Amino acid sequence: MSSITIIGLGPGDVAMRTPQAVAALARATDLVGYGPYVARVAAPANVVRHISDNREELDRARHALTLAGSGRDVAVVSSGDAGVFAMASAVFEAIEHGEPAWATLDVSVVPGISAMMAVAARIGAPLGGDFCAISLSDNLKPWELVLRRLRTVAEAGFVIALYNPLSRARPWQLGAAFSALREILPGTIPIVFATAVSRPEERIVLTTLADADAGHADMRTLVLIGCAGTRLIARGDGMPWVYTARSVSEA
Amino acid sequence: MSSITIIGLGPGDVAMRTPQAVAALARATDLVGYGPYVARVAAPANVVRHISDNREELDRARHALTLAGSGRDVAVVSSGDAGVFAMASAVFEAIEHGEPAWATLDVSVVPGISAMMAVAARIGAPLGGDFCAISLSDNLKPWELVLRRLRTVAEAGFVIALYNPLSRARPWQLGAAFSALREILPGTIPIVFATAVSRPEERIVLTTLADADAGHADMRTLVLIGCAGTRLIARGDGMPWVYTARSVSEA
Numbered sequence: 449m450s451s452i453t454i455i456g457l458g459p460g461d462v463a464m465r466t467p468q469a470v471a472a473l474a475r476a477t478d479l480v481g482y483g484p485y486v487a488r489v490a491a492p493a494n495v496v497r498h499i500s501d502n503r504e505e506l507d508r509a510r511h512a513l514t515l516a517g518s519g520r521d522v523a524v525v526s527s528g529d530a531g532v533f534a535m536a537s538a539v540f541e542a543i544e545h546g547e548p549a550w551a552t553l554d555v556s557v558v559p560g561i562s563a564m565m566a567v568a569a570r571i572g573a574p575l576g577g578d579f580c581a582i583s584l585s586d587n588l589k590p591w592e593l594v595l596r597r598l599r600t601v602a603e604a605g606f607v608i609a610l611y612n613p614l615s616r617a618r619p620w621q622l623g624a625a626f627s628a629l630r631e632i633l634p635g636t637i638p639i640v641f642a643t644a645v646s647r648p649e650e651r652i653v654l655t656t657l658a659d660a661d662a663g664h665a666d667m668r669t670l671v672l673i674g675c676a677g678t679r680l681i682a683r684g685d686g687m688p689w690v691y692t693a694r695s696v697s698e699a
Numbered sequence: 700m701s702s703i704t705i706i707g708l709g710p711g712d713v714a715m716r717t718p719q720a721v722a723a724l725a726r727a728t729d730l731v732g733y734g735p736y737v738a739r740v741a742a743p744a745n746v747v748r749h750i751s752d753n754r755e756e757l758d759r760a761r762h763a764l765t766l767a768g769s770g771r772d773v774a775v776v777s778s779g780d781a782g783v784f785a786m787a788s789a790v791f792e793a794i795e796h797g798e799p800a801w802a803t804l805d806v807s808v809v810p811g812i813s814a815m816m817a818v819a820a821r822i823g824a825p826l827g828g829d830f831c832a833i834s835l836s837d838n839l840k841p842w843e844l845v846l847r848r849l850r851t852v853a854e855a856g857f858v859i860a861l862y863n864p865l866s867r868a869r870p871w872q873l874g875a876a877f878s879a880l881r882e883i884l885p886g887t888i889p890i891v892f893a894t895a896v897s898r899p900e901e902r903i904v905l906t907t908l909a910d911a912d913a914g915h916a917d918m919r920t921l922v923l924i925g926c927a928g929t930r931l932i933a934r935g936d937g938m939p940w941v942y943t944a945r946s947v948s949e950a
Contacts, residue, residue, distance in 0.1 A: 464718075466709070467718070531827065537828075557819075561812065565707075573788040573791050576791075578848060580829065580830065581830055588947065590947075601831065681791060696839065698841075
């Protein structure tokens with residue numbers, strides 16, 4: 449009793465949810481999270497659901513810790529992986545700066561299939577070389593730092609997975625990111641907009657940096673930016689495969 | 700019939716293997732992969748196992764495609780995620796440059812829990828901010844490029860997951876990487892050596908960049924390099940939690 453488990457549900461399809469996550473959910477007396485994620489979990493009627501809005505991670509973490517401190521077994525659920533731009537770091541931040549008793553709780557983290565891995569598998573193997581994951585949100589870091597990091601990794605030849613590319617509160621950042629990248633990378637670099645991967649409303653757009661239109665993204669979209677080694681292979685029907693060659697010849 | 704599926708088995712513990720991966724394995728007539736990974740898969744006796752050595756990815760991919768072309772349903776298995784320094788990109792590379800008939804096969808990729816996500820969950824939330832994954836192997840890219848990428852992302856404040864940090868063929872690279880990073884990052888930066896995570900022989904060492912000893916790594920080790928925002932939280936017993944704060948104040 450008195451536990452808190454931060455669980456990655458995977459990208460949506462329960463076939464990508466691990467047995468470890470399913471077992472951890474089955475032990476919970478309380479589910480805590482952003483509404484659409486909590487709604488993905490089937491649970492008996494006596495399990496209490498605590499729904500909160502997006503962008504309230506730290507308050508949600510404190511609420512979950514308070515529940516656990518009162519003797520509940522709390523599952524904090526995130527989409528994708530619990531530790532990738534999700535709730536795990538918010539919970540540890542709340543523990544470090546919160547009630548001393550919270551540091552004595554039984555805390556665990558259960559990983560999940562992160563959006564970038566699900567998207568990559570869906571379209572081929574675009575993460576075949578070195579890659580990085582960047583949140584485009586400037587809620588928690590200055591926009592100038594986001595831009596500097598983007599330019600830096602693009603120049604160094606990394607494939608880039610952009611999380612949180614767009615929301616009502618951040619309508620222009622993705623377009624500005626594409627503009628910055630166009631100064632560094634060729635216009636032919638493949639760009640993938642992958643929205644709601646593995647869910648019924650899945651939508652995937654393959655385009656190039658020259659033609660990339662931020663209008664293809666919403667808050668459920670992961671944007672993948674290829675590198676010089678990212679290649680397309682035609683398929684009989686449908687979208688070409690996208691993969692990144694493992695070898696890089698020039699330093 | 701005539702299919703090839705590249706499957707991520709996850710880090711070892713079958714509780715972290717997805718139902719999607721289990722279902723894909725159950726459809727295979729042939730298992731192809733590095734011996735220790737194929738050995739992790741339970742399968743009926745009539746399923747044919749094709750074992751190959753490490754560092755033969757392209758030959759293995761061609762062998763798997765030849766089998767699929769002859770009417771078999773082939774599962775190519777990787778540890779962790781199939782698309783992260785694993786077999787998926789090798790298979791697409793073989794398709795692009797191989798027999799035209801290979802492009803007409805039924806190809807799919809099944810993601811898995813990558814080592815960096817499993818390690819992160821095990822120790823806290825070290826990937827809480829922007830992060831990148833770099834293979835330290837210089838089989839497929841010049842060592843100078845590896846060093847340049849490491850310096851670049853360390854300067855830009857990314858957490859770094861190092862795959863393939865060490866092998867008999869690459870005994871000195873990890874030590875050289877630490878030396879390069881010590882010129883950029885404070886000696887207090889947390890470093891984690893995580894070997895065989897989720898398996899019985901799991902071993903985790905938490906240290907600092909100043910004290911990091913490449914001798915803690917072998918070919919089953921993932922090395923995590925923190926950033927300025929990576930923090931430790933003491934626990935009653937055992938290793939402290941390691942997490943990276945979500946906020947970065949300075950550009």
